[in-house]
Amino acid sequence: MxxxxxxxxxxxxxxxxxxxxxxxxxxxxxxxxxxxxxxxxxxxxxxxxxxxxxxxxxxxxxxxxxxxxxxxxxxxxxxxxxxxxAARLRSRMSFLRQVTPLHIFVVTLRCEHSCPYCQVSRQSTDRSRFDMSEETAMRALDIAFASPSGRIKIEFQGGEPLLNFPMIRTIVEAAKARSGKKVDFVIASNLALLDDTVLDFCKANNILLSTSLDGPADLHNKNRPRPGGNSHKLAVAGIRAAREVLGPDRVGALMTTTEASLDRVDEIIDQYLQLGLDGIFLRPLSPFGFAVKTKQFQKYDANKWLNFYERGLRRVLEINRQGTPFREFYAALILTRMLSDRPIGYVDLRSPAGVGLGALVYNYDGSVFASDEGRMLAEAGDNAFRLGHVDHDTYKSLVLSDKLIDAVSSSLTQCAPECSTCVYESHCGADPVYHHATQGDALGIKPLSAFCARQKGIMGLLLDILENSPKDAAILRRWANA
Amino acid sequence: MTLPLYGTASLSTGFQTDRARSVLRLQSVDSNSERHAADFALVKTGEEFGRAVEANWPSIFIVSDGSIPGPVSEALECRVVTVPQKYDYLRDGDVLGFDHSSKKFRTLFRKNSAHNSLLVTERCNNYCLMCSQPPKDVDDRWLLDEIKESLALIDPNTHALTFTGGETLSDWEDFIEVLKECRDRLPRTAVQVLTNGRAFADSRVVDAWRDIAHPKLMAAIPLYASVDHLHDHVVQAKGAFDETVLGILKLKDRRQRVEIRVVLHALTAPMIAETCRWIARNLPFVDHVALMGLENTGFAIANDAMLWIDPVDYRDALALAVDHLTAAGVNVSVYNLPKCVLARSVWPHALQSISDWKNGFVDECNRCDEKPDCSGFFTTGRPRFSRGIHAITA
Structure with missing residues (x-):
């Protein structure tokens, strides 16, 4: 031709x-x-x-x-x-356009649980010392409303925030009365104190609930002791009530992996399935608060955790193959990074880091931290991520503080040793607080970092499944865009 | 069945000689709507002819093999066109282009069809191996004038209209003016423009396109590979891939609607999963992807040895391709392929895409449960049939 x-x-x-x-x-x-x-x-x-x-x-x-x-x-x-x-990189990095979308209010440090892995070093007594005052709360709101994002999320943390429910009410009402931003609310609670008053309030104000569920009753109660030993019973009852009153998508649960969890991943997942939840977040312990003091954190290393994670992920995939849609949320997050260019500003998995730029934390006493983990460190005496105080700082002075700029600029994966040349860099993030806590350095030496080992382990595992297991790959591809 | 859309009138009288062509619109003899200068009474019987004369129609269009009156006399001060009986499909509201001296006509628009397409030009800067409308290097700018005239005559309730070529943007400034006419006259009509997209690499073109601001305008652009030289070979133009991809990016950067089209043949089908994985990863923001079975006509016949592949031989690759796109949230359709050669997972995406005037079935189809929802086959050119064709029965 x-x-x-x-x-x-x-x-x-x-x-x-x-x-x-x-x-x-x-x-x-x-x-x-x-x-x-x-x-x-x-x-x-x-x-x-x-x-x-x-x-x-x-x-x-x-x-x-x-x-x-x-x-x-x-x-x-x-x-x-x-x-x-260029277009794809611009899309991936465009999470930076949403500056400080998350504002965490620690309305009390008191808690009726006494979990040995508690990362925030809860207190059991003295209402006046460990509850947030209205004055502090209103100053914190001023700062939150001065951040540039048009839409912000206010998350109530503790301690057990429902122990200071009146302050939650006050803050929600005050935030709604202010104009200029769309505000979403989340309460992170163990649900032990959930009652109709709280549920009605959540329903009326469209508030999400986020709780802890570590697995079957004996495991959960061992991890999460409280007077009466009924933490599991109350959490399950709370999740059921919340799903019924608020709707199935208005309550989420998180699990924390302890040494006792390592051999029981199937049972843990089944517990989530039984409750009708649409997925699970398999989460390692973080090196903060009591988790360090009680040496819980040191009881398993990254490899043991990765084995646990892989068994869990494969169990979740099996559930999907049998016809029930159910996701492992951390994998879904990573897959969204690996298979799409949607901007993901997840605070623990971005670079520039999410400290301050992704979230600010207002502690019960008015001090302001660059992240939830930052205030956990402070409870143990380390003020490296304490940016200031609501009484004498503004949004600008906090976000432009030398401490924050140093932490963000010294931890950029785009230029950090080991990270900048890492094959997984595009999908990973800078975690200056973790590396400060474990290595005394916001940047950290990555070959010694369990964070790094877990990230690489999970991404390697996901890649292996995507390349070598066509049926599971088809399931995983769908998680990326759910 | 194949409808004859081109033909020659057996008779024509009364046309002025100061212009070479006219655009005609057919109207029912009894139509009460306001008469446009282009309107012709559509006459198929002697009785209708009588009524047309009675109603003082100045223009009459006769479909007949000759049995209808001879009264076509010089005395009658009318324009009259007579075409053979085989054009009996013509209905009121249809629009035709008519060449006075040769008496050749082309059906431009059929009111009761969902598949109206207007040829903008036969010129093209690609020379695709499987082109169904082989390009000609001729001065056919009169086509655009004819289209401009036609737009005023097309029913504004028309659901969809396609502009095809050649490369529709060959004379991009004139064509953009035509699209502005569409915006003003046919704002509710989905307007699809088939283009190789290369012209959009030029920001002036893509800015002009955006400024048309037709609410339902879509550029349908072919992309055959994720690799430059593979695409360039299919379209026989070095540098085409770079311009086409850049054009798609510029269109989407300006929030314009884009469809990507991949014609499936022996050069593209074996790698269709990889191409679609690439589209899902790099261009997930396009509005639609159409994966299209080959119409075996035009250059496709000449290049049959290079291009023919039995669709059953790429069935699994096509299923994976569709999965890559759907998982990424990209709308995907499969055109021109009968269900019996497709994996079941692809069925929800398989559309009855073949234009009504060139769509047919084979005997085997009469026993098939899926026939009512199946694309069937092209009747044009030299159809080739898959060895996988079989009736699907419950």
Missing amino acids: ARFLAPEAFSAATEDLSLLPFNLERTGTNQYLVANMVGDFIRLTEDELNRLVDLRIRPGDGLYEKAYAAHLITGTNQTAQRQLL
Whole structure:
């Protein structure tokens, strides 16, 4: 067919090719995992990688096509490859447009539970000392309303925030009376004190409830002791009541993994299924508060936790294969990062870090922290992330404080050693508080970081399933856009 | 069945010689609506002819093999066109283009069809291996003038209208003016423009497109691969991939509606899963993706040896392609492929996409439960049938 040209006529000459930025990691003797600028992965052999870097490639050799589709190369005179990367990067980073969308109010540090893993070092007595005053609350609201976001979320934390329910009422009403922002409310509660008054109030004000459920009764009650030993019973009853009154999507539960949980992931997941919840968040212990003091945190390492996580994830996938839609929420979060460019501002998984820029925490005593974990450190005597006080600071002075700027700028994964060249960088985040708590340094030495080990472990696991288990991959792809 | 959309009139009288062509609209003899200069009474019987004369119709369009009156006399001061009986499908509200000297006519618009498309030009800067409308390098700018005239005659309640080519943006400034006419005259009509998208790499074109501001305007742009030279080979134009992708980005950057179209043949179908994974990852913001079975006509016949692939041989790849897109939240449809060659998971996406005037079925289909909801086949060109065709029965 003389009029038509053969494929070779459309091939670029090698001298017209340029490399685009990418990161890589050796995954086997001859195997590399390669990620482009926005975290699309491909696998290359050592020979392929060397040919790519030397641009010893040409259309039709298979490697050219792989590298081009993955945005590792571009024709020097082309623009679409670079524009696609730019558009996608812009979308991924656009969470930065929402500055400080989360404001946490610690309305009391008192709690009727006495969990040994408590990360906030709850107090049991003395109402006057550990409850937030109305004056403090109103000053905190001033700061929250001075943040640039058009829509903010106010989360009530404790202690057990329902122990100071009148202050929740006051803050909700005051926030609603102010104009200029759309405000969502969440109460993080163990639900032991949930009653009709609270439920009615939540319904009237469209307030979400977030609670703790560690698994079956014996495990939950062991992790979460309270007088009467009935924490599990009350939490389950509370979840049921909240689902009925507020709606099934208006109450969420979180679990915390202790050493006693490690062999029981199936039972834990089944507990969530039985309650009709649509997923579970398999969450490790954090190195804060009593979790450190009582040495709970040291009882399992990242590997043990990853084994637990993988068994849990595979159980969740099995449930899906059997026809019940049910998600593991951390995987869903990571998958959204890996398979889409939607902006994810999840405070613990972003860079620039979420401290201050993603959330501010107003403690019961009026001190302001850059994150929930930051105030947990302060309860143990470390004020590294205490940005100021509602009495003498403004939104600007807090967010532009040297402490915050130092923490954010010193922890950027985009330029941190180990992170900036990490194949998973696009999907990970900076966690300066964690690394300060564990290594005394906001940046941290990543090969020694359990945070890093868990992140890489989970992403490696998800990639493995996406590449090698077609049925499970089809399920996981759907989590990314749910 | 294939409707003949082109033809030659057996008779025509009364047309002035100062212009070469006219656009005609057919009206019922008894129509009471205000007569436009382009309106012709549609006459199929002698009795109707009588009524038309009685009603003082200045223009009469006869569908007949000749049995209807000879009264077409010089004495009658009327424009009269007679076309053969096989054009009996013509109805009132239909619009035709008519060439005075050759007596050739083309049906431009059929009021009772959901598949109206207007040819904008036969010129194109691509030369696709499977083109069903092979491009010609001719001066056919009169087509745009004819379209402008037609738009005034098209029923404003028309649900959908497609502009096709050639490359519709070959004379982009004139064509944008036509689309502005559509905005003013047919604001409720979904207007789809088939274009290779390359012109949108030029910001002036894409800005002008945005400024049309038709509420239901969509650019339908073909993209055949995730790799430059593979796409460029299919469209036979070096540099096309870069311009097309850039064009899609610029359109979406200006919030314009975009459909991506992939024609499935031996060069594109085997890698369709990878192409759609790439679209899901890189262009998830497009409004629709259409994966289209090949119409075996035009260049597709000439390149049959290079292009033919039995659809059952890419059934699994197509299912995976559809899954990649749906999982990413991208609207996806499969066009022109009968259900019996598709995986069940693809059925909800398979549409009856073949235009009514060139759509048909085979004998096997008469035993099939799915026939009422099936695309069937093209009747144009030289149809090729999959070895996978079989009646689906419960």
